[in-house]
Amino acid sequence: MKSDSYSLAEAAQILTKILKRTDTEAVPLDLAPGRVLGEDLVADRMVPPFARSPYDGYALMGGDTAGATVSAPVTLAVTEEIRAGDVPKIPLTPGHAAKILTGAPVPPGCDAVVKYETTTFTDKNVTISRVVAPGSNVIPAGEDMRAGQMLLARGHLIPPAVPGVLAALSRREVCVHRKPAVALICTGDELTETGEPLPYGKIYNTSRYTIASYLESFGCRVAYTDTAPDNAAAIADTIARYLPDVDMIVTTGGVSVGDYDKVRAAQALLGAATPLGDAYVPFASPSAISILADKLLLGLSGNPGTAAVTMLTFGAALVRHIGGRQEILPRKIRAQLTGPVKSKIGRTQTIRGSLSTENGTLRFTPAGDYYANGVISSLIHCDALGTVPAETEALSAGDWIAGYELFI
Amino acid sequence: MKSDSYSLAEAAQILTKILKRTDTEAVPLDLAPGRVLGEDLVADRMVPPFARSPYDGYALMGGDTAGATVSAPVTLAVTEEIRAGDVPKIPLTPGHAAKILTGAPVPPGCDAVVKYETTTFTDKNVTISRVVAPGSNVIPAGEDMRAGQMLLARGHLIPPAVPGVLAALSRREVCVHRKPAVALICTGDELTETGEPLPYGKIYNTSRYTIASYLESFGCRVAYTDTAPDNAAAIADTIARYLPDVDMIVTTGGVSVGDYDKVRAAQALLGAATPLGDAYVPFASPSAISILADKLLLGLSGNPGTAAVTMLTFGAALVRHIGGRQEILPRKIRAQLTGPVKSKIGRTQTIRGSLSTENGTLRFTPAGDYYANGVISSLIHCDALGTVPAETEALSAGDWIAGYELFI
Numbered sequence: 001m002k003s004d005s006y007s008l009a010e011a012a013q014i015l016t017k018i019l020k021r022t023d024t025e026a027v028p029l030d031l032a033p034g035r036v037l038g039e040d041l042v043a044d045r046m047v048p049p050f051a052r053s054p055y056d057g058y059a060l061m062g063g064d065t066a067g068a069t070v071s072a073p074v075t076l077a078v079t080e081e082i083r084a085g086d087v088p089k090i091p092l093t094p095g096h097a098a099k100i101l102t103g104a105p106v107p108p109g110c111d112a113v114v115k116y117e118t119t120t121f122t123d124k125n126v127t128i129s130r131v132v133a134p135g136s137n138v139i140p141a142g143e144d145m146r147a148g149q150m151l152l153a154r155g156h157l158i159p160p161a162v163p164g165v166l167a168a169l170s171r172r173e174v175c176v177h178r179k180p181a182v183a184l185i186c187t188g189d190e191l192t193e194t195g196e197p198l199p200y201g202k203i204y205n206t207s208r209y210t211i212a213s214y215l216e217s218f219g220c221r222v223a224y225t226d227t228a229p230d231n232a233a234a235i236a237d238t239i240a241r242y243l244p245d246v247d248m249i250v251t252t253g254g255v256s257v258g259d260y261d262k263v264r265a266a267q268a269l270l271g272a273a274t275p276l277g278d279a280y281v282p283f284a285s286p287s288a289i290s291i292l293a294d295k296l297l298l299g300l301s302g303n304p305g306t307a308a309v310t311m312l313t314f315g316a317a318l319v320r321h322i323g324g325r326q327e328i329l330p331r332k333i334r335a336q337l338t339g340p341v342k343s344k345i346g347r348t349q350t351i352r353g354s355l356s357t358e359n360g361t362l363r364f365t366p367a368g369d370y371y372a373n374g375v376i377s378s379l380i381h382c383d384a385l386g387t388v389p390a391e392t393e394a395l396s397a398g399d400w401i402a403g404y405e406l407f408i
Numbered sequence: 409m410k411s412d413s414y415s416l417a418e419a420a421q422i423l424t425k426i427l428k429r430t431d432t433e434a435v436p437l438d439l440a441p442g443r444v445l446g447e448d449l450v451a452d453r454m455v456p457p458f459a460r461s462p463y464d465g466y467a468l469m470g471g472d473t474a475g476a477t478v479s480a481p482v483t484l485a486v487t488e489e490i491r492a493g494d495v496p497k498i499p500l501t502p503g504h505a506a507k508i509l510t511g512a513p514v515p516p517g518c519d520a521v522v523k524y525e526t527t528t529f530t531d532k533n534v535t536i537s538r539v540v541a542p543g544s545n546v547i548p549a550g551e552d553m554r555a556g557q558m559l560l561a562r563g564h565l566i567p568p569a570v571p572g573v574l575a576a577l578s579r580r581e582v583c584v585h586r587k588p589a590v591a592l593i594c595t596g597d598e599l600t601e602t603g604e605p606l607p608y609g610k611i612y613n614t615s616r617y618t619i620a621s622y623l624e625s626f627g628c629r630v631a632y633t634d635t636a637p638d639n640a641a642a643i644a645d646t647i648a649r650y651l652p653d654v655d656m657i658v659t660t661g662g663v664s665v666g667d668y669d670k671v672r673a674a675q676a677l678l679g680a681a682t683p684l685g686d687a688y689v690p691f692a693s694p695s696a697i698s699i700l701a702d703k704l705l706l707g708l709s710g711n712p713g714t715a716a717v718t719m720l721t722f723g724a725a726l727v728r729h730i731g732g733r734q735e736i737l738p739r740k741i742r743a744q745l746t747g748p749v750k751s752k753i754g755r756t757q758t759i760r761g762s763l764s765t766e767n768g769t770l771r772f773t774p775a776g777d778y779y780a781n782g783v784i785s786s787l788i789h790c791d792a793l794g795t796v797p798a799e800t801e802a803l804s805a806g807d808w809i810a811g812y813e814l815f816i
Contacts, residue, residue, distance in 0.1 A: 029602070030630075033621050043785075048611055054711075054781060056664060083638075084710070085598030087609045102664055103598055103710060103782075105609045144783045152788055160625040161787035164618030164712065167602035168611075168784065190493030190511055194437070194575035201495045201513045203456055203576075210572030213441050217568040222438075230491075256464060256510055302492070302511060303462075304572065334768040360742040360808065362765045373462060374511075375552045376576065377451075379569035380560055400768065 005280035008314060009329055014275050016321045016328070018291055022178040022247060024324075029163035035176035036219060036324040037162075041152040046142035047168045050105040054139050058119060058126045059110040060097040062134035073129040078121070082107065097126050106138055113137035144168065155326030157219075157408070177324030182215050183224040183242035184208065187235055187253035187263060188302050191227060206304045206376055207252040214311045215250065217408055218319045230254060232265035239297065240270060247322055248295055250315070253302030255288040263299040264288040272297055283313035283350065283385070296322065303373040309350065309385065312406050330404035333384065335364035341395045343388040351386040352378050355405060364401055382406070413688035416722060417737055422683050424729045424736070426699055430586040430655060432732075437571035443584035444627060444732040445570075449560040454550035455576045458513040462547050466527060466534045467518040468505040470542035481537040486529075490515065505534050514546055521545035552576065563734030565627075565816070585732030590623050591632040591650035592616065595643055595661035595671060596710050599635065614712045614784055615660040622719045623658065625816055626727045638662060640673035647705065648678060655730055656703055658723070661710030663696040671707040672696040680705055691721035691758065691793070704730065711781040717758065717793065720814050738812035741792065743772035749803045751796040759794040760786050763813060772809055790814070 006014070024038030053059060060076055068074040076097040079090040084103035092098065092109030099121075100106065100113060111134040120127045145151070151165060152158070158176070166174055191205040192198050205227070212222045223246055228238040230253075239249050254263035267274075272290035281287075287310050288299030298315055300307035313330055320328040335355060343349040352367040364386055367378035386403035388395060395401060414422070432446030461467060468484055476482040484505040487498040492511035500506065500517030507529075508514065508521060519542040528535045553559070559573060560566070566584070574582055599613040600606050613635070620630045631654055636646040638661075647657050662671035675682075680698035689695075695718050696707030706723055708715035721738055728736040743763060751757040760775040772794055775786035794811035796803060803809060 029617050030620060030624075033625060047785075048782065049606065050609065052782075083598075084596060085610050087607075103596070103611070139780070139782055143780060144777065145785050149785075151785055159788060160621035161618060161716070161784065161790065163621045164614035164616075164716070164784050165788060167614045167617045170602050170604075170606065170612060172603040188492060188511070190491075194578050195580040196578075198457065198578065199495070201458065202493050203511070204578060206572040206575045208572075209437050209575045210569060212438060213568035213571045216438075217441060308569070308572070333765055335765075336768060357741055357743075357765075357770045357813075360744060360770045362768045362770060369552065372547070372551060374456065374460075374547055376569065376572050377455075377553050377557075377559055380567060380573060382569065383567075405765075 004277065006276065008282050008317065011276055011279070011281040011284070011314065012317045012321070012329060015289070015291070015296070015318055018275065018294065019296055019318065019322055020294055021322060021324045022180055024175045025178050026173040027176050028173055029166050029171065032158045032163055032166070032174050032176060033160040034219070035158050037152055037154050037156050037158050038175040038177045038324060040150065040154050041162070043145035043147055043149040043151060044169060045147050047145040048139065048143065049141055051141050052103055052105050052139050053100045053113045054102065054137055055113060055115045056101050057113050057115045057137065058097040058121070059092065059100040059106045059113050060132065061092055061094060061109060062112040062132050062136065064094055065128050065130070065132040068128055068131055070129040073127045075125050075127045078124055078126055111135060111138065153326070155324055157325065179219055179221040180247040180319060180322045181223040181245065182220045183226070183246045183249050184212055184215065184222055185235070185238050185242070185249065185251045186227045187230060187251060189230045207300070207307050210304060210308050210376060210379070211250060211252060211300065211311055214308065215319065218316050219323045220319055230262055232262040232269055235262055235266035236269040239266060243293060243295060248298060250298045250300060252300045252307050255286045255299045255301055267297055267299065281314060284310050305375045305379070306373045308376060308379050313385065313404065316406070330406055332402070333362060333405045334400055334402050335362040335384070337395055337397055337399050337401055338363050338365045339397050341366050341370065341388060343392055343394065345393050346390055348390045349388040351388055351401070352382040353384050353386055354381045355384045364403070412685065414684065416690050416725065419684055419687070419689040419692070419722065420725045420729070420737060423697070423699070423704070423726055426683060426702065427704055427726065427730055428702055429730060429732045430588055432583045433586050434581040435584050436581055437574050437579065440566045440571055440574070440582050440584060441568045442627070443566050445560055445562055445564050445566050446583040446585045446732060448558065448562050449570070451553035451555055451557040451559060451577060453555050453577065455553040456547065456551065457549055459549050460511055460513050460547050461508045461521045462510065462545055463521060463523045464509050465521050465523045465545065466505040466529070467500065467508040467514045467521050468540065469500055469502060469517060470520040470540050470544065472502055473536050473538070473540040476536055476539055478537045481535045483533050483535045486532055486534055519543060519546065561734070563732055565733065587627055587629040588655040588727060588730045589631040589653065590628045591634070591654045591657050592620055592623065592630055593643070593646050593650070593657065593659045594635045595638060595659060597638045615708070615715050618712060618716050618784060618787070619658060619660060619708065619719055622716065623727065626724050627731045628727055638670055640670040640677055643670055643674035644677040647674060651701060651703060656706060658706045658708060660708045660715050663694045663707045663709055675705055675707065689722060692718050713783045713787070714781045716784060716787050721793065721812065724814070738814055740810070741770060741813045742808055742810050743770040743792070745803055745805055745807050745809055746771050746773045747805050749774050749778065749796060751800055751802065753801050754798055756798045757796040759796060759809070760790040761792050761794055762789045763792045772811070
């Protein structure tokens with residue numbers, strides 16, 4: 001079966017050449033965080049548009065304070081008081097100063113501000129006992145953003161700082177990629193819905209929740225969840241029913257090579273293309289990945305732990321691409337183990353764990369049951385995957401491990 | 409004014425002794441990720457409840473294969489076929505095996521499974537040409553979770569892996585802390601709503617969006633946003649109007665010691681307590697923090713950058729506490745600078761930046777304009793704050809910097 005093998009990056013590249021990104025839509029600022037930016041965010045103006053004072057104090061011409069000392073202070077006549085939001089009315093001329101409050105625009109002619117705490121003052125005069133250099137305490141126009149400045153490129157996840165930046169540019173909306181709509185179809189006659197009595201031999205359908213939650217965390221909208229019996233024709237019918245309304249279909253179960261593995265057969269029945277052929281892809285085995293009507297059919301394992309790991313790695317990369325992200329692959333890392341890990345000689349082992357840092361060093365803490373295919377509880381503490389090489393039987397605390405950081 | 413000073417942790421401890429956590433509510437599994445767990449999540453059963461096969465193959469008694477080799481294979485009679493979801497009907501007896509599919513429960517008497525690829529078989533018999541040790545390829549009951557096992561403690565953020573774990577425990581709902589409801593009131597006569605024409609001397613109200621987005625990212629529900637004029641009585645009225653309907657009030661502006669700094673006066677008018685007095689708190693200067701009717705009044709700076717940094721650090725800690733989180737303080741880090749940083753001698757400088765890792769080392773990339781009080785664009789690339797000591801004027805790429813990792 002293993003006619004070939006691809007790296008994660010190679011396999012992703014083959015599929016992302018075919019799979020389209022979602023179109024874009026405008027959303028109000030408050031709804032932007034967590035969405036994928038659908039435009040290059042470029043400042044179209046100077047922010048702030050005027051020079052202003054960072055403090056409560058006095059706006060003046062620095063040259064007026066030449067030679068000022070405690071024993072020979074300079075006294076300037078106060079022209080006006082300028083508050084934040086005010087328009088300065090009186091241009092400064094030599095020998096004059098304006099009382100100015102935090103955030104207020106400096107008046108024409110002003111090239112420096114002194115904090116009021118460092119002066120003595122009356123309503124009419126301010127006395128300064130030191131030299132104030134031109135440029136002191138004046139926030140220049142454009143301090144925050146300059147016209148033409150690239151702030152965030154299309155395809156990035158929008159962090160919570162962006163709505164305020166957009167507001168500074170007088171924007172009320174921003175262009176984002178539409179969330180990919182997904183139908184999640186779980187197959188397997190052994191599956192029982194949570195909360196129902198569990199007959200002997202059956203298991204609860206956990207992937208319905210695990211995979212749906214991961215999809216949502218990667219920015220998808222899980223538009224439909226359904227189940228299908230272990231029957232290729234029924235699975236094909238279910239896929240065909242949802243496909244027109246979604247951007248991709250995710251199934252669980254029926255992807256091994258055994259007698260009751262029907263998802264691959266269902267994809268074939270529908271005439272889906274398999275650009276990866278039978279090639280081995282890290283973290284994606286077993287799975288059944290094909291493309292139908294330019295949409296992704298992602299057939300995950302029926303083993304809940306295996307399905308989750310495929311979703312967190314290769315699946316996440318494909319989902320991010322469809323959702324408009326530029327960075328789609330999990331990041332390669334190297335980290336120091338905080339505890340021991342056992343593996344099996346002769347087989348590359350994927351280890352679940354969580355990352356932290358200590359004194360500047362990245363650390364990898366193996367999750368409790370760190371690799372069994374059927375285990376999902378250790379995914380609670382899993383934001384990284386480590387790789388134990390085939391020739392290694394065990395690693396100790398302090399050893400270094402290579403792997404991937406999983407990210408939203 | 410600086411009668412005293414507290415560390416972030418000390419100041420947070422003083423306030424969290426007074427501020428109550430929100431009560432809890434039940435939510436369906438799909439809505440749990442990103443919420444704060446309101447119960448200790450403990451397994452109440454074994455998962456899986458039965459021993460099962462990880463592969464398609466044959467369930468057998470390991471002892472039956474004693475001495476089996478290629479030249480002297482063992483042939484066992486096939487009793488039945490067991491699929492995932494089936495109940496095994498026939499207990500194994502010596503000389504017998506059951507065909508078994510991935511995930512199916514092993515029949516009574518079985519202590520090992522062989523993969524079908526390593527056998528030769530007919531409908532009635534299976535021939536095995538090697539010794540199969542008891543315990544091979546049988547997933548034990550309780551492999552994933554054991555009754556009484558602590559999975560995630562109250563007060564943790566719920567990661568997307570949790571709904572599947574809950575489903576495995578037959579849960580349909582989970583107890584979470586109610587999202588803190590917040591009223592955000594922006595003060596400052598210089599503020600103009602985004603999208604409106606901007607008169608000279610005015611600025612757009614960016615904190616309305618920045619602070620609201622941060623609050624939402626920390627798990628709050630921003631129930632109200634409003635503005636108030638630069639007038640202590642009007643600000644007090646606005647606070648008093650929203651206070652009964654929310655868990656906390658956040659204001660921006662009016663917290664410096666200058667002439668038009670009215671939020672402190674408004675809090676005093678309402679009789680709010682100030683357990684921190686005039687003490688200096690890192691990242692929280694200037695701000696006006698008080699408590700009224702056991703609720704937090706968080707008065708942030710009118711400088712949008714300063715307000716954001718206070719919100720990301722001390723504000724976030726208080727908000728997390730109210731929302732039920734156990735870990736509330738930003739994490740202390742040490743990281744290697746990827747580029748130079750300039751500072752001012754005589755003053756501890758906070759530097760914005762983003763974290764990454766390279767070959768196991770934590771790295772800190774300073775954001776473009778990394779500290780100006782009025783700058784918000786550099787917050788786009790800010791998930792950490794570095795601290796440049798007062799006696800340091802500049803740092804170079806490769807130097808180490810101490811600071812805090814900001815987290816959701």
